[in-house]
Amino acid sequence: MASSKGFLSLSSLSQGVIKAEYAVRGTMAIRAKKIKEELQQGKKFPFTEITECNVGNPQVFGQVPLTFNRQVISGLMNPELLSSNIYHKDVKKRVEYYLNKMGCGMGAYSDSAGHRVIKENVTKFLEKRDGHSSHPDNIFLTDGVTLGLHMVLQALVSGPNDGFMIPVPQYPLYTAILAMQNAHAVPYYLNEDKGWRIDMHKLQETYERHAKKGINVKAICIINPGNPTGQVLSESEIQQIVDFAYKNKLTILADEVYQQNVYKDGVSFVSVKKVVAANKSKPVDLFSFNSASKGILGECGLRGGYFETYNLRDEVFEQIQKLRTMYVCSNTTGQIIIDLMVNPPNRSENSLEVVDQYEREKQELLTSLKNRAHIVTQYLKKMKNVTCNEIEGAMYAFPRLHLSQKAIDEAHARNMKPDLFYTMEGILIVCFTF
């Protein structure tokens, strides 16, 4: 066969990979890229620029990183800076603390699951947050939460009938990874009319309906605060999820990357770990994920993430540990930014001016995010044929478009889902980042 290309074809490839769809980089993102190019070529649109909100990427829109964090990382990258007088002594002290505790610089591999000192500091953060004990061995640092999710789902899928309950609307990475691993996504629907709450009584019904079809439902994924729906679960809602998981022998995957992003007065973040740990008689297997990409840091590019395991049997834990070694360690900058997140400057160890600057920058960011959450919701509510729930947390508004019958008919005539048809016309991106 004469061909200028190789032998590999679609049939040579993993059918799971082929099946996977990762929508945040899919059809709409490609359409946006095309419009961007056309704008640059001078084509006229009712707008002059495109703001890409398909991923939460705060620093690309001007969010400024926290000064202390970046000074410390720059000092770690070039410790010669410590001999100049350019940085405050607290920055130098922090850089020396890491170099000393790590026993090496940034260019060395750490242990696969991360530098011990950072895992210990994550532990202290979790203990303070939840009031329950945590252990450094149960902390696994990863290049962002994405890689942690890949690893954990890879470990948990044992056959083609395995099912994982995921919220809908969801962050599309879940369905993509599950398709790739040849597992089933079992959707549980969030109730828009009730502010995207989980319909607890429907969880059991959903479970049973899929179990009856022969699906081995083995885990439930919780995204709290919700992505892209912005609701924040209460402690009693989490308790109901834990009860449900225990009753049906499900593992819980808790995606808590927006735990710092809570805006509504009177609402606060409660971790799944806190509730599971309080339920000693219901030892549910738990993987909790957290990230330096969201919150007030927004350090997406540094790829800092971690997960904590809880209640795993030893033989299961050892497999997770082994799997983690097969990916070698996560990048050291990402490890350090996780430490800086869980171990910020504080009054007992640092000078007043350093703590003050840090707190001021942090407050400004939180206030700005809260204001933008409010502004976006208000604007959406004012729009004709658009409704939107109030944003309690995370970084997204998730409006409902009330399309005319004409638009719906046109979409069907083009063999498209109505919402995709609407967004592809370039008028509005459904999922707003603020």
Next chain:
Amino acid sequence: MASSKGFLSLSSLSQGVIKAEYAVRGTMAIRAKKIKEELQQGKKFPFTEITECNVGNPQVFGQVPLTFNRQVISGLMNPELLSSNIYHKDVKKRVEYYLNKMGCGMGAYSDSAGHRVIKENVTKFLEKRDGHSSHPDNIFLTDGVTLGLHMVLQALVSGPNDGFMIPVPQYPLYTAILAMQNAHAVPYYLNEDKGWRIDMHKLQETYERHAKKGINVKAICIINPGNPTGQVLSESEIQQIVDFAYKNKLTILADEVYQQNVYKDGVSFVSVKKVVAANKSKPVDLFSFNSASKGILGECGLRGGYFETYNLRDEVFEQIQKLRTMYVCSNTTGQIIIDLMVNPPNRSENSLEVVDQYEREKQELLTSLKNRAHIVTQYLKKMKNVTCNEIEGAMYAFPRLHLSQKAIDEAHARNMKPDLFYTMEGILIVCFTF
């Protein structure tokens, strides 16, 4: 059932993950860790410290990162440094070049496959190295080569009969990933008596033997320079491998992370890409991997890597591209260190003193690595009952231990492989890093 642990058991987990063994972090590494702890507790051994050479981790043993590289990264992490006079103007210029070309700082996500400017610079480096054209779209930046290998093997395994030819001795990540993906590792043995060369005539025989058993052999992995065996393939050897791959419709995975580590006079590195590109009539599918962790940079902790695809059909390429998006972008520090590797200071753009310092540091490192390769081999050769081939490249010596019959019998009595028995006694680690 009363239990303080969760429901997950080994039978809940991926059997591929359970099967996988990653030896560099396995039995021997655990034994070393235990001895280290015992040393700290005061237990007496015939030695006083342990040097961990189970992974190539130069900076943990005092290799110093190149000054220019770390100054640039620190400037990117904290651009306020540019307004001081602490850095040479070339460093500032380079920092501004990246900020300008990336259109954002280090804390933003880049495109999934990496910042365009870096992919373009990798392309220029490859074109200069090989004398053949390359395209930025074909460059995929990854968090180290490890993640690239995971992705590519994940894409290429389509069923449980798939086989991948791997060199033996090998870098154990290959067998670990293949086991995890439920694919077969098809070993081709390197000939120790001939300086670890590939027995070309045996490749075809190995292929046919496995094909006859029903294994769908679909790719051959080449590690050049060899890890852990240190041999460097000649152009004619690579040509034979390309001929073999084309004849049998195999994809080539070329692990070329040690391409800068060549020590033997008269020997130089030739890339698989160069040979494949020169064979227009034999368009073999190719994935080539390179890293900032080895070479003269040794920046393992920064997790910078990339792979280049070549000769892929469009529909196959698109799947690789999609899979890459499912892992989000690699960390930006790792991306920048790749750029600094392929795009070092040079006389046409930089001041003489900056280029001179860079070249001096580079030469010192290369000379030191070359000397250590020689010293390690000489010492091994002097040892009783140890033989060792000369090291042409990479970072390892791979000696042969000639064990006494008594030791072999004792190993068998303990139901252990003789080499494992020997190393577990704590006398010598088989694979030396120098």
